Amino acid sequence: MRVKSILFILLAAALSGGCLHEELHPVDVYYTADVQGFYWSRMEPRFENKEAGGYAVLKNFLQTRPAPYLLFDGGNWFGSAPEGNLTKGAYVAELTKTIPYTAGSVSDKDLVYGWPSLRNTVRELPYPFIVSNLKLEGKIPWPMHDYQIRTVDGIKIGIFGLIDPQAINKNKGRLLGLTAQDPVQVAKDMASLLREKGVDFIIVLSALGEEQKDGVSDASLAGEVEHLGLILSANKDRENAETDTVNNTFIVYPGSKLDSIGHIRLLFDKNKQVREVKFEDIPLLKEEFGEDEEIASRAAALRADTRKKMNARVADMPQPVATSLTAESPLGDLLAQCLYKWSKLDGAIINSDSIRNALPEGRVTEYD
Template identity: 25%
Template structure:
């Protein structure tokens, strides 16, 4: 009964030593001679401790869990290619990447990265191939020296080699997100173990088992390849790895992020719905901080740039705020026309992955938007109707000026200045003004 134990997108769990220890404990509980442990990307970053350790904190988890194979997610390149290579060299698992290239060679070739491999369990040979979303070049600017082949074609190429090597089962380790269905429909494999999207998944597509554990180490998915079934196991209740928990508790203390910068009386939620369903208190807080730091007319922050986690409540530390925006890019000041502001608001609405999502949190702006017509009905800055020909000062995060997949209207040419790193701006704003955001009707979706 060959089994796969699948984790993915654990990123923020490094800032929760107890849950991280229970994740390791759950994997140990499920492990056996018939099982392979595999990860499908974004398992080194982002997060507060990852930001400080440049992703190297993941090695301690990998050494404790001893995964068999892993592929790259877009955030695994957040700190540059050399940092990624260092993690690959130091970690025990086989890294698989069939479609990521560095010049004329596969990325990580010298560090032992291969496109695919065949691994043996007690009673089967399992062929594994890893692929990464080609949009990684835009989502993680420090990966922009890489090129990405068509992942579906890369998988097809490797499957022939794996069959020739005598694999009994064929499995894709995918950080493709919404492309997993197309992959399952195109290639003949037993399972597509996915990541990138944070919504858990246990489904069959074209007869192929397709899974996602969800983000931040809350669960492990167990796939029975012989039966073609999958089960999601929560880490709650697992016996924690005490040594791992102590190690990460010590690392958090040493990171110097424990200073209290404000107090929250009413908890500020940051669940998925608070990030993508329109205006939220957490989004208003972030956008207000950016506008305050740059003295801008208005501000815009992408919903995906706010990470899910426990609500801000009680005493709030620098680490708490860094967990909201755990990236090392600065806040940027851009000059945009009113027409470009209108375009940004149109780009803020998405139907990707079958969902209607609002991708922007704003400050100084009020927007009324018709989702059915994809039309901005009303747009105001400082209470006044936006003039398409006027120039406005817009605060945002620098990432959006170089990552064209979310707000393509913004470009590096729009930048005219910058402030501190994002979480430092949040901390400074909290010290200066407190933390008590309100919903004010900034975004009205029809």
């Protein structure tokens, strides 16, 4: 198994002499995020075109891991894959029910079909979802939670989640009643609350994404808020795993598209203080772990249904409609006119880079 390993070591000033030989107690954390609709195994160029990824491989991988462990997901389920978008979240509810997630969170992109659609997905899953700064008419929207506490081998761990407030608050018309509070203030409040409840270590499920115009990011959060042990990042849409350390807070992004899983090993001393953190980016290789038959079968059925929808006839074109990056685009004009008409807007603009192909002559499908 090819494993990219990064070792972070935190040595306190008091750690000297015989303390260096103290036995440390591990807590294993596994993390997925930004699946973006890639729920099946496929040939991956970054793994030499070996088949990798998907929930069926993930489940088999987890069966090779010793318990107990914590398993989290950071949301961002749709992305560019039509297999994710056309199910409107149904694939998450169908494929992850038997995967032992401890908890999950969501990003603003999971609200693309509105809160009622996301709520229907979340309430079908057996594990809790945590978003601490999202409010519906002043309250955490049911069935979300503002925090959770788990105990692993005597270590009491508090978990809370954050969503990007700019993305939520600018879409008040589409996300009626939903608002997102300042993540820094909420993080301070949650850290204080969890410490009052006696937690030894705090994990943040952060869907803040890239640094915002107001400067809020996972790194700035770690710089401004004390007692955050681990920030699990999502909503970044990057292919590879990334790590950082700010003020003794470890920040991990697991990479997108579920072709690997992030593994964080926390090592605690006898006083329940973290002394060492190790990170692995583990490829989910089908040839190494195999696939869970039930999940693989259901994923294949979902993909077949998606292909059927994508092949559905939308229209017949008497001639092709061209596009262009260097001149006025006939297809761009057509799409802008459609947006203007269907959405009842005051105007519409299309970025030509988002138009990948011309429309063909003859039968035009959903995929086209």
